[in-house]
Amino acid sequence: MTRFKLPLVTLTIILFLSLSHNELKAEKECFEKVSRSVFKFNTALDNTLLGPVARLYNKLPQKVKEGTGNVTSNIGRLLSVPNHLLQGNVSDAADSFGAFTINLFFGIGGLNDVASAYTDIQPTQEDLSQTLGVYGVKNGCYFVLPVLGPTTVRDTAAMVGDTFLDPFATMTWRQKEVLNETFNKSNYVLYKGADAIDFRGDNDTNIESLKKNSIDLYAATKSLYLQNKKNKIENSTGNEEDGWGNLDK
């Protein structure tokens, strides 16, 4: 029973918060002043540490970068499996698990994305915040976490919930046995760190351009975060017609 205690508590918190924030618009702030201060700290951290490390990473041979990206993406597919199932998408769950297994065994531990290159499998990434979004749980208010960045009430609760759904997190962070395998916490930290650097490296030009061309970087980042989350939940392409009515005068 204790195994299920924490997920249950998390879900209860999510439901409580989602109900209490149901009437709030997505762009509502929880505590904007604090979030802006945290955002400043995160930007300074990015300027002094993550950005420079990501640019060094970008100088590595293409094969190394591709391999790192493939390994982190492949591990990420494990989290998609339970989330696809929770959304009732059994064939998508099979695709994610299939791609993970093919890459693990035929792609040298996931270094090569054999599944994409040689099969028709096109797995999509899903997490608990998307699953909750699909079930109608609203964002709740928006805030910024130190180091981890932009989030909402729903997404923070889902991030905690994900560590219980994710088989890799179960094996590493909580060191539970899955298929007779366990790892230690450092594996999880290493995976998350590599994933963050790979993402930051891939998006270096865009992020630096955004910093240079925004008149309110905090608001721009918030907008991009919320747009991206909405698109992922609705599986949409962001081409909606809202606000594009009569602009001739």
Added chain:
Amino acid sequence: MKKLVFIFFIFLVLNNNKLLAYSSEPKSFISELVTEAINVLSDKSLSDEKKNNVIALIAKENVDIKALGYYTLGSIRKSLDKSILEQYNNLFEKYFLKSLTSRLSEYSDQKFEVTGAEQKSANYTIVFSKVSGETKSPEIKVNWRVYTKNPSKPLIRDLIVEGLSLAKTQKEEFASILNSNNNDVAKLLDKLKEFINN
């Protein structure tokens, strides 16, 4: 001397006239326009200033900057004095062109391909394209919101990069500045001036 500068300016405009005539069919319009822009940006014989001038010229002719400015400002535009709105339009154009040339100059070595189009209404068509670098970095999907009210003169109103609308992002930036300053448009104009002059 003034006469000489004027003749040079006319020559420049005439010389660039070929840049301004694109197909009116949305897909071809975007394809021709972006190819032209990439050619300009990757032309090593041109100085950065000249590149920026040509890009600004292309944008002024083919992007609906005024409407984009209105969209970005939101409904508050309806309650503004004509003179303030005019001031806003002027500043927005400068802000937009500076931001555009700065953004585009970082993507000059990219390959570009139009992949399709979808007519959303009589006024709007979304043109789909993809952009990729020389290395095996992931392709970026870029969609273009093309305003087609006048079918013979399509105009770009938004760029949607991987599902993220640049116009919407700008709109929320502007709204944030207005919200934190009691909807005082003068503060927004100050921010725009600050960006233009930096």
